[in-house]
Amino acid sequence: MPFDCFLTLDGIDGESTDANHTNAIELLSFSFGATQAVGSSASTGGARSGERVALQDFSITKVLDKASPKIFLNCCNGTHISTVTIDVCRATGSKETYMTYEMEDVLITSYHPSGASGGELPIESVTFNPAKITLTYTVTDHDTGDSSGNASMAEPTCEKCGKQSFESQYLDSAKMILAFCGECGHVVGAIPDYQTLANAVVVNLTRGCRNGTGSKNMGFQVVSGAVIECTLGSAPTALIVTPSNMVDAGSLVAATIEDFESITNIPTFGTCDSTLSACVPATTPWTPGSANVTIGNQAFSHKDSVRSMSTSATQSNRAISISTTLGTDKLLLAGFEGTEALSQLFQFNLEMWSDDDSIDATDIVGKTVTVTMDTDQTSTRYFNGYVSQFSAGIRRDDLREYRAVVVPWLWFLTRTTNCQIFQSMTVPQIVESVFSSFSFSDYTTSGISGSHPELDYVVQYNETAFNFVSRLLEREGIFYYFTHEDGKHTLNLADSTSVFEDGDPSTIEYTYSSGARNHVNRITDWRHHYEYRSGSWASTDYNFVDFPARSTTTPADNLLNSQDTVLSYDSISSYEKFEYPGGFQTTSDGSTYAQTRIQEDELPGHVVFGSSQVHTLATANKFTISGHDCDGEDGQTYVVKSVIHHAYVSAPYRMTTANGGKQGDYHNEFTCIPDGTTYRPPRSTPIPKIYGSQTAVVDGPDGEEIWPDSYGRVKVQFHWDRVGVRDENTSCWIRCSQSMAGKNWGSMFIPRIGQEVVVTFLDGNPDRPLITGLVYNANQMPAYTLPDEKTKSYIKTNSSTGGDGYNEIRFEDLAGSEQIFIHAQRNMDERVGNDMMEQIYNNRHLIVGDDDNSDGGNQYEKIYANKELHVLGDQTEQIEGNLTLTIGNGDDDDGGSVNLYIAADKTEQIAGDNDYTCAGDLQQSIDGDHSLTVGGDRNTKVTGSDSLESEANFQHKASKNVSLDVGSSYYLSAGSDVVIEASSSLTLKVGGNYVVIDSSGVSVVGSMVNLNSGGSAGSTSITSPSTPGSPSEAAQACPTDPTEADDSETGSISAP
Structure with missing residues (x-):
């Protein structure tokens, strides 16, 4: 229909x-x-x-x-x-x-x-x-x-109080179980204890029995063996049937639980016919523990009276059970669902029951538990873990429901986040360090056989320890899985297929199932999945130490690595995945990562999804499938990648038989990959990113103020680093951004220890920091008070080590007070490759040295060519010491001349001697008068002729004697008169002849005198002039050569 x-x-x-x-x-x-x-315990016919x-x-x-x-x-x-x-x-x-x-x-x-x-x-x-x-x-x-x-199927309503709250209780004195309203105590039915009345078979307690008129049964009835239906009329009636009598319990409708306390000596029950006229003893004992009373859809049974009976709830002989720190059978395992997979945390969701309806969560949460499951392989399988969640549910019958989530110890790493730095370690070493920090040791790295590079710098940043470890393992292609034993589970780390071992059984038979779960230890569903994937994987990175020269290739080619897939689908080679940055610094590491990445990408391309009832199916185990209808499937070996377990039992918790509750139900869904496939975990864990910038403090060893390497890199302490100890090991070497950087040219300001720097992260990756600037803080204040001196801009450095000096270039931009200030703490060198022009619109002051500088104060200049000085006003110079001036006498043969032009007067005053030597001619031209005053003697010696011409009068006066000595002839010629006048006498003498003119007269004496007037000639003295002294020889000037300014080698163009 x-x-x-x-x-x-x-x-x-x-x-x-x-x-x-x-x-x-x-x-x-x-x-x-x-x-x-x-x-x-049920049997055929029983x-x-x-x-x-x-x-x-x-x-x-x-x-x-x-x-x-x-x-x-x-x-x-x-x-x-x-x-x-x-x-x-x-x-x-x-x-x-x-x-x-x-x-x-x-x-x-x-x-x-x-x-x-x-x-x-x-x-x-x-x-x-x-x-x-x-x-x-x-x-x-x-x-x-x-x-x-x-x-x-709704729960019935108590006719006395109208509530829906039915319970049952065992009365030991009456050997009877009562069904009654939990609110008012109104009894709605009673049944005997079949455990003590073993021969009882039939009890029919009916209120509103079927009377053949089609009225519905709103009460409860117990039916077993012979079915007795009440035909005593439509009035509510309750009957207790015995072999010898029938007790009319019509008043039972209004009875309460106390009414049954006095009932004793209930006889053995038997079967009766429909007229209740013949009740014979039962021949087949009744099985205890059955559901004997039904009120609506609510079943009451012997086990519902556990509060008054001595039988304890137990897990003994059950297909699944659990052991906890609470004690044996404190929690009773009814079922579980669990997932385990390669490179995943396992999780088991448990359903449990307990007599104790107030278990304290602190007694089990965070504690270890072990689930035990019979495998039908004459062995036991264990699932061990820690309780991460625990919840208390409803109470059913006399047990309370509890649920728990069980996880591995590795799960605890999801409960903690941190920021910390790892340096110069391999990924396996980092992982072990993290595990050790939490005191976990139940792991093994024996499955890691590959070589994994040492990483200079790795940061865990605002992520859980589990995520940090997971992403590093995923990067390296290292997977993990768990193995279990009673009371313990172990984490196994591996990177190769060598760890995959045969399971038990090693061969599993396939039997197609449309849903029935009766194929124990067989595979019931098998779906082979294939998928088109990428044809190759390529990646590259950048290593500034191995920076390639500019060429026709791109910089990315320097570390480029590529790996093709082993899959062979049509045109698959056309589809490549490319990644940058690849996270490696050498070509060999890049090749390894490319191989790992393509293996990771290939994995979903060939996988099997299946279902089974094999209890022992476990992650990382191998098995061979048999009995498959397809030849391509049968006999192939696979590795289990994941399993989802489902297990539960429905047997009672209170049992008296030896094997009660052993039966259970188990099935699973699984995925597997072909044996020989290299498993690489998918890179599913997010990598933390730092978008924007952070600040950090520069650090280094004690006693140092500046601590760079050959590339100008420094180390820093990040504010979030709680492990670093403010030394040279706090971080990796971090490159510093400069305003310019060329090949042996550019700028360089190295951040110093204690300075706060701005750090950005390439691609947002915490593992790739870059210093891009510096900032002031309360401990590192600006050089000038702000905002008072806000118009000052400057570059000021500090002398190192010690900090007692500084170099500075400062710009003052205050209107009317503009200034450029340059301070060199010690030396200042300038070198100009061509011309240097300097123009000063006001005054220039130059001071070399100071009063306290006893070793300094000198100025040295050397000019290889000409020097020209044009002073439009006056020039005043004072030399408190000596002046030594040498002109010429250098490499230039044409040099040595002095041309001095004085447009007005020249006044020279020499407080001491003036020595003058002229190696050549001395020519002087004086357009005016020439006055020479000599305070002492004047000595003049002319080696050659001495000519003196006066166009006017010539006067020579000596306050004492004048001596004139002529080596040969002496000529005196006057255009007019010659007057020789002596105050005393005048003598003219030639040989023995002479003429004397004195106050007495004129006397002429000679060998022959034409006019002889008598008298005698006076004698004359011989002229003896003093020899002039030789002038002092001037010292030749030898100025000290100035020290050359510091030099550097020329740089080269970055991109030739």
Whole structure:
């Protein structure tokens, strides 16, 4: 019979246009069920015992519609929906609803959309888990649709108080179990204790028995062996049937629990016929522990009275069990679902029950537990871990439900975040260091056989220790998995296929299953998946130490590495994945990483998805499939990549038989990869990024102020680094950005220890810092007070070491006080390759040395060519010491001349002697008078002729004697008169002849005198002039050569 289904979700509309279900959600299908396990002691033809019913999640399928996003969101958020209703209607005729499933307090437990391109509409599978479900069936006429009856699985209501709170209790004195209202104590039924009355078979306690008129049974009844139905009329009646008598317990309707305390000596029960006239003893004993009382949909059984009975809840002989620090059987394991996979944290979700309804979470959260599972291989499998979550749920019967999540010790690394630096370590060494810092030692690195490079600098930055370790392992292609034993689990790190070992069993048979779970230790589903992947992987990076020369190739080619895939799909070589930066500094490392990355990319291209009931299937184990119908599949070996385990048992917790509860259910879903495939974990862990800049403090060794390497790099202490100790090992060497950087040219300001620098990170990668600037702080204040001196701009450095001096270039921009100030703490060298022009519009002051500088104060100049000085005003010079001037006498043969032009007067005053030597001619021209005053003697000696001409008078006066000595002739010629006048006498003498003129007269004496007047000639003295002294010889000037300015070699162009 065709039918339609409509789903109504509180607060979520669908797209139904059905008149009776507007805005509901149309369903394609639904499924729901309850499982009642049968006690393991049941045998063919014998009595069987029922256990606690297990309700499945309500599952529906639907097409994708507008309700889909909200359903998905509710599933993700774990939102509880107050009401969910599913109506089942006839698809034809009047389309009446004949079945309604009404759920309350509903949790959406799964949401699975699926679809195929080019196929039908996408469909969705959704499962619901309700706190309560009511099934209402309305019998309708096929033609008219009139209702003829209904049934409900709702919990009955107490007729006395109206509450829905039924309980049961065992009365030891009466050997009886009572079903009663938990609110008011009103008894609604009673059954004998079949454990003490072994021969009892039938008890029928009925209120409102079926009387053949079709009235519904609103009470409870116990039916076993012979079914007795009450035919005593329609009045409410309760009967206790015995072999010898029948006790009319009609008043039981109003009875309370106390009314049964006095009932004793209940006889053995037997079977009776429908008239209750013949009750014979039972021949088959009743099985204890059955569900004996049913009130509506609530079953009461012998095990419901555990509070008054001595039998303890136990996990003994169960297929699965759990051991905890709480003690044996404190928690009883009902089932679990768990996931384990390569390079993933395992997680097991446990469902448990306990007598103790107030377990303290602090007694189990963070503690280790071990789940034990029988493998049907005559062995036991363990799952060990730590409880990360624990929750207490509802109480059912006399046990409280508990749930827990179990994780590995590695999970604890997700609970901690940090910022720290690792230097000069390999990834395995870093990982071990992290594990050691948390005192974890249950791991092994024996599976790591490859070579992994030492990394200069690696930063954990604002990420969990687990994420940090995971991304490093993923980078290196190192995977991990866990192995379990009783009370312990071990983390195994590996990078090769050599760690994959045969599982037990090593060969697993494949048997196709359409859903039945009865193929123990067999694979029941096998789906081989292939996928088109990339054809190659290429990456490169940059190493400033190995910077390539400019050529026709790009800089990226210097470290470029590429690796082709082993997959061979059509045109696959055309599709390459390229990555920058690749995270390596050498070509050999780049080649290894390229190989790792292509292996990582290939992995999803060949994988198998399957299901099985093999209890021992474990991650990293190998198996060979057998019995597959396809030759290409059969006999192939695979490695288990992941397993999702499902295990539960439905046996009772209180058992008296030796093997009760042993039976359980187990199945799994798994993925595997072909044996020989190199597994590389996907790089799924996010790498932290630092967008923008941070500041840090420059550090170095004690006693140093500046601590660079040959590239001008420095080390810093980041503010978030709690491990560094402010020394030369706080960080890696960090390059410093400069205003210019060329090949042996550019600028260089090296940050000094203690200065605060600005650090940026290339590509946002914390492992790649770069210093881009410096900033002041309260401990490192500017050189000039701000804002008072805000117009000053400067470059000021500090003398090192010691800091007692500085060099500075300062610009003062205050209007009217503009200034450029240059201070050299010691030497200042200038070198100009060509001309240097200098113009000063006001005064220039030059001071060389000072009063306190006893060793300095000198000025040295050397001019290789000409020097010209033009002073438009006066020039005043004072030399407190000596002046030595040499002109010529150098390498230039044409030099040595002095040309001095004085446009006005020249005054020279020499306080001491003046020695003058002229090696050549001395020519003087005086247009005016020449006055010479000699305070002492004047001595003149002319080696050659001495000529003196006066165009006017010539006067020579000596205050004393004048001597004139002529070596040969003496000529005196006067154009007019010659007057020789002596105050005393005048003598003219030639040989022996002479003429004397004195006051007495004139005397002429000669060998022959033409005129002889007598008298005698006077004598004359010989002229003896003094020899002039030789002038002092002037010292030749030898100026000290000035020290040359510091020099440097010429640089080269960066890009020739």
